[in-house]
Amino acid sequence: MDDRCVQCGKFYPSVLGLFVRSVPFCKHCLQKAYEEIHVSEYKGYPLYYLHTYNEENMGQLISLKGNGEKWYKDLLIHPKIRQALHKRFKDHTFVYMPSHREDDEERGFKHLPVLFENITRNEVYPLYKKVRYKQSKYTKQDRVHVRERLGVDEELKNTLRNKKVVLVDDVMSSGATLEAARELLELVDVELLVCLYNEEKRGVEL
DSSP, rough: EEEETTTTOEEEESGGGGOOOOSSSSSHHHHHHOOOOOEEEHHHHHHHEEEOOOOHHHHHHHHHHTTTTGGGGGSOOOOOHHHHHHEEEESSSSEEEEHHHHHHHTTTOOOOOOHTSSSEEEEEEOOOEEEEOGGSSSSTTTGGGGGGOOOOOOOOTTTTTSSSSSEEEEEEEEESHHHHHHHTOOOOOEEEEEEEEEEGGGGGOO
């Protein structure tokens, strides 16, 4: 029988439909989503990002974190790139930028561990949002106060000592959240990993 690609909507042949596919996308959409890992730096720290922000990949991210369509993780992080990231970071400890508890309850899962699954063997969750907010809604002047809206579990924070830590987020624009997390966790040696890098807003003054 024929089935539709979740992304482009076009039919493509499959004997058993989605049950025999690792992802519900046609080869064209998967090939289009493939992009080499970009390596840069932020304030002297290594920065790895997977895509330059655009409306298409932001729409995919919204489908994942807003609509619970988890399969979009394989367009945002291509399976081959996921393997490369696993090889690079499998022994590192991932610290995800926090989402609010109510947001997690509404979607039924934490979106960042789903998006970056099977990359690391170690995950720690020392950060939390004190209030429910979306960083994208704040002006560049307000973003300097992001640290005040984040809390840290001191016991979990202490488990990060002497570990290779990677701060992980879905979108990076000004870098305010990642920098606030680094300061709260008192990390000197750290690497950064983000899915979407918003170059247009990269110049926002902190």
